[in-house]
Amino acid sequence: MNSPTATRLVRHLACATVLAAVLSACGSGAGADGDAQDADPASVTGTLRVLTPSFGTSTAGKNALQQVIDTFHQTYPKVKVEADNTTFDTLGQKISTSLAAGQGYDVYVTGIGWIPPFASKGLYTDLSTFGFTKSTLSKDFNSALYDAVQYDGKIYGVPLIAGPKIVAYRKSMFEAAGLDPDKPPTNWAELRADAKKLVERDASGKLQRAGFDFWAGPGGLPQDYTAFAGSVGGAQYSAAGKPTFNDAKSVKAIGFMSDLINKDKVTDYGLVSSDSTALVLKGKAAMGFVGGYLDCSEKTGVGQDVCDDLGFFNITETRPAMYTGGQVASVGARSKLKAAAYTFVKVLSSQESETAMAKLNFAVPARNGATAEDPAGAFALKNLQHAAFQGGSTGYLETRNNFGPVIDEIVLGKKKAQEALDELAATEK
Structure with missing residues (x-):
């Protein structure tokens, strides 16, 4: 964490x-x-x-x-x-x-x-x-x-x-896009469809509002990958500490993330705000990752109006998953x-x-x-049973150094997912 x-x-x-x-x-x-x-x-x-x-x-x-x-x-x-x-x-x-x-x-x-x-x-x-x-x-x-x-x-x-990285959405933006603010996505297909309806670009294609925000600059996608892989039953390592981040579940997860960015264009690669605040909280994204604690105060936080406009959900495909550090x-x-x-x-x-x-x-x-008084913390505590973690091997820290750049190469189309992940897994064998 x-x-x-x-x-x-x-x-x-x-x-x-x-x-x-x-x-x-x-x-x-x-x-x-x-x-x-x-x-x-x-x-x-x-x-x-x-x-x-x-x-x-x-x-x-x-x-x-x-x-x-x-x-x-x-x-x-x-x-x-x-x-x-x-x-x-x-x-x-x-x-x-x-x-x-x-x-x-x-x-x-x-x-x-x-x-x-x-x-x-x-x-x-x-x-x-x-x-x-x-x-x-x-x-x-x-x-x-x-x-x-x-x-x-x-x-x-x-x-x-x-330290969970949970997914939030703006209810008002859902409603304005014709989506039910009380029904967030329950699987990947729904997430993709909703994100495509929610994204806004100008006539030149410049992003005005992300449909889904990863809250991750270059090198920062491993946490998001952990949630998506976890939602199809994947994990970075087996119980015996052997790499499994190159299995079919992991390849599928990274492929879906890449498609959201490159094919569906619901966001731009490496997009982050200048002060590192999650774009959902700034109104620059309709859905996306946020932290597990949310300051709703007017003086030091995002304000009660923003907190009241937020809903939360887990990345889900075959099961719910919530990336959790700590x-x-x-x-x-x-x-x-x-x-x-x-x-x-x-x-x-x-x-x-x-x-x-x-x-x-x-x-x-x-x-x-x-207990948590803030809405993000309350959701996180209620859903810790769905935690998806990084790590699980004695060589994890060395691999972690390279994991972000490898995912970037895949998302940017520089390497195929299976090839890149196999190469990374081989470094631990």
Whole structure:
């Protein structure tokens, strides 16, 4: 989780070779896990290094992070917290650089799909060390996120937020086009037909309003692909971690997306607004992807009138699918403050902290019983059982670097879908 725009994709996982080498050196044989808890947390000293992309640099983000630190200090008052507030674009680079320098983090917040690549190299601590079991997971967190925090039968992460990219439509535009505003598309054929009725171009062919918006610039289509592939029962990887993104279902999904852009011309390739706001929210698209949190206020958000005009639906063909990213928190395997690190993770995964992070990341809390006051969040929480995730293999992050450009080549007609996807799959074999 994971973020919904193309800028939140991990495009540059630099130092991959160095990362693999240093991680191999910090596997299970490099040292024992240490004590599961401190006898007297109030007397523990040291510096807890935390790597997180969850809070950003806004005032609201800084305040939310400080609240987590203040709460942690109620238990560990003498432990200094050194928070590296990074972005997903630089997260992989930060991890590899820190390990190469022999200074791994105590707490890692990473994305959906990141657990297998790093857990397989020994970066994380098995959370059963602290009594966090499958029973704990199922009791406290949304079931849609269970697989995302496990590898090889062990739990290496605590779910924080789910970051869906859901589909919204403008009811008023449906009605003006002669469509029923209470009946959004229920399959691909209906989506295509409605998008063709809703698109508006001038006499020269210049797009005035998209019929369907992918909310993705160049390189940013993998999330949308995940939803379309999921809607025909496809997934990027098998349960055994083998690539399946080159199977018939995936080829069909990318082909449909390409047809919407190139044949039906319901939008233009790579179209995004100057401020990265989803075009549906700006009235520049009648249907399209938006984030899982929507600020309806007049001062800081899109306004109540826009929120009232929105309806939501899942991409559906043989089944509903909703792309979902997200974020999970882990304890570093080489941490010398593991009990304190786990306490910090528990604070991060509290209802209060998850709610704050969700608003900052267009997401929803991962905890059971979470609610959302905004319409997008309410729809996302209600539909998390339809989540379609990226990832599922130990080589996922390297493949993810190339996935966006490969889909672009297909959409732009530079390569045939089967050929391009087969080539990408071969890099993981």
